[in-house]
Amino acid sequence: MRTNGPPDSPVPSGSSHLLRTINERAALYHLLENGTLTRVELRKLTGLAKPTASQVMLRLSEAGLAVTLGRSTAKQVGPRAEVYSVNADYAFAAAVTLREPDGVTVAVRDLKGRERASSTRRIDFTAVPLDRAVLDLLERTAADAGIDKGRIAALHVAVPGAYDAETDTIGYADIPGAPEVRMRAAIEAALDCPVTVHNDVNAATVAERRNPAASGGLVLLWLGREGVGAGIDLGQGLIVGARGAAGEIGYVPVFPDRTGPDDPTYQDWIGAPAIADLGREHGVEGPDAAAVVAGAVERGADAFLEAYAKRVAGALHMLTCLFDPPCLVLGGEIARAGGETLVDHVRRQAGALGDRVLPSAVYGDAVAIGVLDLAYADLKERVLDAALA
Amino acid sequence: MRTNGPPDSPVPSGSSHLLRTINERAALYHLLENGTLTRVELRKLTGLAKPTASQVMLRLSEAGLAVTLGRSTAKQVGPRAEVYSVNADYAFAAAVTLREPDGVTVAVRDLKGRERASSTRRIDFTAVPLDRAVLDLLERTAADAGIDKGRIAALHVAVPGAYDAETDTIGYADIPGAPEVRMRAAIEAALDCPVTVHNDVNAATVAERRNPAASGGLVLLWLGREGVGAGIDLGQGLIVGARGAAGEIGYVPVFPDRTGPDDPTYQDWIGAPAIADLGREHGVEGPDAAAVVAGAVERGADAFLEAYAKRVAGALHMLTCLFDPPCLVLGGEIARAGGETLVDHVRRQAGALGDRVLPSAVYGDAVAIGVLDLAYADLKERVLDAALA
DNA sequence: CCAATAGATAGTAAAACTGTCTAACTATTG
DNA sequence: CAATAGTTAGACAGTTTTACTATCTATTGG
Structure with missing residues (x-):
């Protein structure tokens, strides 16, 4: 940035150089946001004067950050504006x-x-x-x-x-x-x-942020083939914790008076082991947890789905009390296998919370x-x- | 700031006016940080030239933000620097x-x-x-x-x-x-x-941030006379949730398979009701929860303290799995009544987590x-x- | 002990420097 | 012909550099 002051100061200071840097930064920012930009568009976005806009784009080009892409094809009175583009490479x-x-x-x-x-x-x-x-x-x-x-x-x-x-x-x-x-x-x-x-x-939580319905933040409950976990983004970026272990709901004991190594955690309660157990109870089987859930949905094994959804809703309730996210997304292979059917079951079991529960909006590999x-x-x-x- | 661009743009742009504003902002920032400032100190902090530093301080004074406090009393070669101060009023x-x-x-x-x-x-x-x-x-x-x-x-x-x-x-x-x-x-x-x-x-969580040991962030488990709750600051500011209800551990059911209105929540499990119950079990009584705990500490009622500490440690374990804070602070009237004794009991019950548990470092009214x-x-x-x- | 002096520091004044802006101008296009 | 894209030249605003004055301490010599 070429500020005068110490670089760790949160407030910059400087002379004309700083001004140039600021304007170049602004131009580059808008160029990165928009992909391409004509001088006129840059002026609309920044309020810079015509000659300044020209100079700034010239310098971005010289720095190799921008390239000219030819002239605008817009049908309009007057000459066509030169189109600058981010230098993709x-x-x-x-x-x-x-x-x-x-x-x-x-x-x-x-x-x-x-x-x-x-x-x-x-x-x-x-x-x-x-x-x-x-x-x-x-x-x-x-x-x-x-x-x-x-x-x-x-x-x-x-x-x-x-x-x-x-x-x-x-x-x-x-x-x-x-x-x-x-x-x-x-x-x-x-x-x-x-x-x-x-x-x-x-x-995966970051991927869910692409969903406009989750733009205010979300908690993603990940029901994976292997493990369960939660991803938390409350609008100010991911919450990762001091040692990167935030959201590890799989390690939370289900019953706080039973915290021995063999006592159940949420991994056992809503993860693959739970699905195997519940599946046996309700006569739904499959080679792995996702297959069991998919089979249950296909065959309409509502008792199984209800039992599992109740547990998931309990986990969501805990997460909501502690994080109060604007929405709760169900993700992971098991959630995908359950599809809208599982989400509906969970919504019903979640009571007032149901409104906040959404299926994953990501096609493909969320991670x-x-x-x-x-x-x-x-x-x-x-x-x-x-x-x- | 008097930028050229749209005010919602995250990247400013502008001309000389902006530069002046930036430098005034920087000066005001340092003045607010330090309370008082001489021109020389301002120059060290911002890197501005002598005449500019003079002008900036003049303008801050004219705006009523700064006042001159007389001359430095430092014993030094040369004239004494003029001391500017924040206009406290x-x-x-x-x-x-x-x-x-x-x-x-x-x-x-x-x-x-x-x-x-x-x-x-x-x-x-x-x-x-x-x-x-x-x-x-x-x-x-x-x-x-x-x-x-x-x-x-x-x-x-x-x-x-x-x-x-x-x-x-x-x-x-x-x-x-x-x-x-x-x-x-x-x-x-x-x-x-x-x-x-x-x-x-x-x-209260913000008050705990005054403790240098909690500078990296903390989760405050509040054990109040009335209710329990958690305050979360993971270094990027408070986490309040979408509806201001984050950290409401008091509403988390203790047993996820018992979520009826009469089934216990953490409010019942570690709050005033729990202390009354446990107190009765262990023969410790008092007019309110804080008095029970204080009495237990005084009389060395270790069985009671251990039983209660075990529950608190369980809550801390859940909070750690979900937030992974660098430290866990115990606050509120009940925690204060328990003092270091209670903290020690909780540390012992918390296993590996014990290192992260701290008593409140705030004297007086944390809220x-x-x-x-x-x-x-x-x-x-x-x-x-x-x-x- | 006292006065003169050197050297460092605080602050100002004037001119140079760097950047943007305004206004006028050219070129292009429907 | 009118509107638009872009350039050029000079005005303008701000900071910096350089030179200068004033103030104070410490040293030195009588």
Whole structure:
């Protein structure tokens, strides 16, 4: 920003240089928001004078951040305005999703927000070090798409576990090798790019923010094939906790007077074990929890669904008392298998809370979408902060 | 700020006017932080040139925000620097605490952060409308201290209930008349000053932030004479929820398979009813819950304390799984009555969590202190934003 | 002990510098 | 011909640099 004062001061100060930087930042911000921009549009957004708008766009072009795309095709009186565009190849955001047993998924988005590459590979985590596996797939994917890996300026990783940013360790993860590897340090060293690691449910929560109905914030109750968890975004960004372990509802004991290691937690109460138990009770079976729920929906096993929905509603009630979110989203493989039918059952069991309960609005892989959204948002911020030093 | 662009744009733009505003803002910010400032100190903080520093301070003085306090008394070579001070009387922050049955407490802090007035009055809320009672005491208190009530630029109110900012209503409150009155609208209309209403436990949480050990954020488990609740500040400010009902642990059912109206909630499990029950079981009695706990501590009734601490530890465990705060503070009249003894018992019962458990570090009335801190912080922000339009 | 002096600090004045804005102008298009 | 896109030249506003004055302490020499 080129402020005069100490860089940690929350209030900047400076001279004309600062003014130029501020206006360039504003222009770049609007360019990133809109993708393309004519000088006239920039003036409408910023209020800058004509010559200033011209100069600012010129400097953004010289810095390699903007490129001219030709002239507007709008049918209008007068000459056609020159169209500036974000230089999509200026920098890239990469997202990695780790899953057991599915392996590694990588996706790359350019500065303009277009998906430029993606691939998934099954990996035996007991055979290959975690960081090597990620780096290998990332490099191969980038190379195949003709992307210079040195231009990757933000890399975000989703892992099925609690990531403690302070110690750079992954707790509670199901993936072999995850607790040992220092994911951020290892990848940053190899790639020279800032790395951020997220819990997978938190990443999925970000994806749900795409739903306008959840724009005020949400709590996502994740009912996954393996585990359950909650993702919390109350409008001011994700709540991750001091050690990345916020939202770990799976570890909450169901009965506070029974807290021994064999006593039930919410993982047992609403997760895969509960579905197996309830399924047996009600004569609904299947190869895994999602299949049981899907089967119950298909066959109209209302007693089973009601029993399970009641438990889920109890969890939602607890989450609502503690977080009071504007909406509660049901996500994860089990919720998906249950579909609208399960949501309806839960709504009925949730009483007054029912109005706040929504199904997931994300098609496809919520975790992968969310972590890519996080990476892309981070990339834009970094470009805005760093490009015009 | 006098930016060119639309005022809702997150990125400002502008010309020389903006620069001047930015530098004045920076100066005012540092002045508010430090209380007093010489030109040389301002230059060190902002990096501004000598003439600019002079001009900025001149303008702050002309605007009535700063006053000269004479010359520095530092023994040094050369002339003594002129000392500027915040004009303490420029604006005031007022805080109101409502309590049943204690009535109303009012406190006023000036722009420099000094407490200028405070008073408490018992009020029969069934006889006087809530807003009238607040306004009366506030006006009388201000007048007694010689404070122009028109200069009160931020008023914050703490109420024992969940305040929904959107509908301007107070839910779950124990105070007669609270659910009916539109507190914010009523006081704003009478006083022409922005009013913010908080839950009392949230206010107390802010007071705990004064403790350096809790600087990274905290969850306050409030064990009050009347009710229990949790205040959550994870470092990015209070979490209040969509309808102001976050942290209402008192409404969480203890046993998720028993959610009828007569089944126990955490209010019954760790609040006053639990203490009465456990007290009877263990032969500890008293006129109210705080007295029972105080008596138990005094007489060394370890069995009672252990049983109660176990329940509290269970609540802390749930809160930790969901919020993962860096520290857990025990507050409220019951926690105070239990003192270090109770905290030690809870620590022992909490297992690995014990390290994060702390007693309240606030002497005196945490709610009143917290709401005054909130009002004062808000005042500074408003002055910074509005004074140099 | 006292006075003269050097050196550092606080603050101001004038001119240079850097940026944006206004106004006038050219070119393009329906 | 009128409206729009864009440039150019000079005005304008703000900060900075440089030079200067005034004030105060500490040192030094008589």
